[in-house]
Amino acid sequence: MTHPALPAFPHGWFAVALAHEVAAGAVVARRLCGHDIVVWRTAGGQVRVNDAYCMHLGAHLGVGGWVNGQSIVCPFHGWEYDGSGRCVRIPYEKRPMRVTVAPWHVREQDEAVLVWFHPEGLPPTSEVPALEWTGFAHRSREWTVRSHPQEICENTADGAHFRYIHKFPNVMDVAAREDGDSIWFDLRIRDGEVGERAAGEPVPFEITGRADSNVTAVHGPGMAFNETRAKGRILRNRLYATPTDEGVVRLIGVHSVAFEDGRDPEEHIERTMGWAAFDAWEDDIPIWENKIYRPKPFATHPSEEALVQFRRWYQRWYADAAPDRAGAR
CATH class of the missing domain: 2.102.10.10 (Rieske [2Fe-2S] iron-sulphur domain)
Structure with a gap:
């Protein structure tokens, strides 16, 4: 696309x-x-x-x-x-x-x-923050997707899609905070606002209060990152969106697990790499491949301010691009 x-x-x-x-x-x-x-x-x-x-x-x-x-x-x-x-x-x-x-x-x-x-061959003007990976086990998967890296990274700012694509039981509000070449997101569950299930959809799982901490960010133009800590377990997900040709993106998804109590992550990673990472990304692919990009969405609600902020922040990754004022009021 x-x-x-x-x-x-x-x-x-x-x-x-x-x-x-x-x-x-x-x-x-x-x-x-x-x-x-x-x-x-x-x-x-x-x-x-x-x-x-x-x-x-x-x-x-x-x-x-x-x-x-x-x-x-x-x-x-x-x-x-x-x-x-x-x-x-x-x-x-x-x-x-x-x-x-x-x-x-x-x-x-x-x-x-x-x-x-850089399209003009200019040298690096930013860096991607590095993390410590001692004690983690990793699994990875790749896909070729007809899309654009901005569209893929934009999902991190879209709180509503978690309910309808990933079947989260609750509505998610998202607040964004810019930090130079990174943008961070705070996802908050709306307690008591559980969406209706579609026909045949399984009973919603309970997520309120599970996570001790949740960190979500986009670093640079092509890497979405999430870390969740709960009950001594650390789950990290990275989705690298690399444009290979116009309208074609190579996705590299990496799911990583570690334990604060010293448990062997290799013995437990198979339990989480599906629902916590790969299944979710694969749910997104049909949307990415069949949507168009609307510079000015028809209706951008207050709950989607993070998406608007993300689009403005992402403009830094385009040479000589005019600001995207999508959804500005």
């Missing part, structure tokens, strides 16, 4: 792989904002990202290419490039050519590989 009312690609950090997908010596082909890139790890353990095509005759370095020490080798004629993209060796010539396959800014954090994109 294309979104003509939105710029095709925001600028910022986007996840192109999980760290375990790029082992030492591995070469992985990816798409990011209409560009073919290659993600690879040197023998010394550093993750590098470069344009995908060899400067010689244009072979794709991620299709048959390999790592030689600190360099990536083209599968076609053996040309080698270092992490900066500079040609350092041509096996059948005395000297390499003075050519470069363009490098991309890359960060490896939170067990993910993040790459910076």
Whole structure:
């Protein structure tokens, strides 16, 4: 689904792989904002990202290419490039050519590989906050979705959809707080306001008072985050929304569990990764893939002020974009 009312690609950090997908010596082909890139790890353990095509005759370095020490080798004629993209060796010539396959800014954090994109090629102007992951078990899943990263991250600000898409029994109010390149959301349950069940819908589960704390945020243009603490258990969910082409997003969902009392998270994560993460995201996909973007929603109620605030905040991720005043009164 294309979104003509939105710029095709925001600028910022986007996840192109999980760290375990790029082992030492591995070469992985990816798409990011209409560009073919290659993600690879040197023998010394550093993750590098470069344009995908060899400067010689244009072979794709991620299709048959390999790592030689600190360099990536083209599968076609053996040309080698270092992490900066500079040609350092041509096996059948005395000297390499003075050519470069363009490098991309890359960060490896939170067990993910993040790459910076800017349509004008400008360097990073922000960072994604990193977390401590000692004692956590992780599970991940991926989807390709016809949508836009703003639409996907916007769900964090939409309190009403939790009732109708995710079958929460209560209405959720959301308050937003901006903090530079992050926006935080406080979700509050409206006690006593339980929606009617649809035909065949199971009896609502009880959630009032369960969580000791709940933190929800969007960091940068493409990562929605939630942490819930309850009864000594810490649940963390990350949904990375990475635009690969116009109107196409690669979703990387990561569900993580830890216990404050030292219980082994690997023994318990299977119980929570469905209802707490993957099932919920999959419920959203048909909506994302079949909706249009309305810059000015027909009716934006006071309960949806967080959504309006989110849209205004998100404008920072568009180069030369005019402010979105959707729903302003």
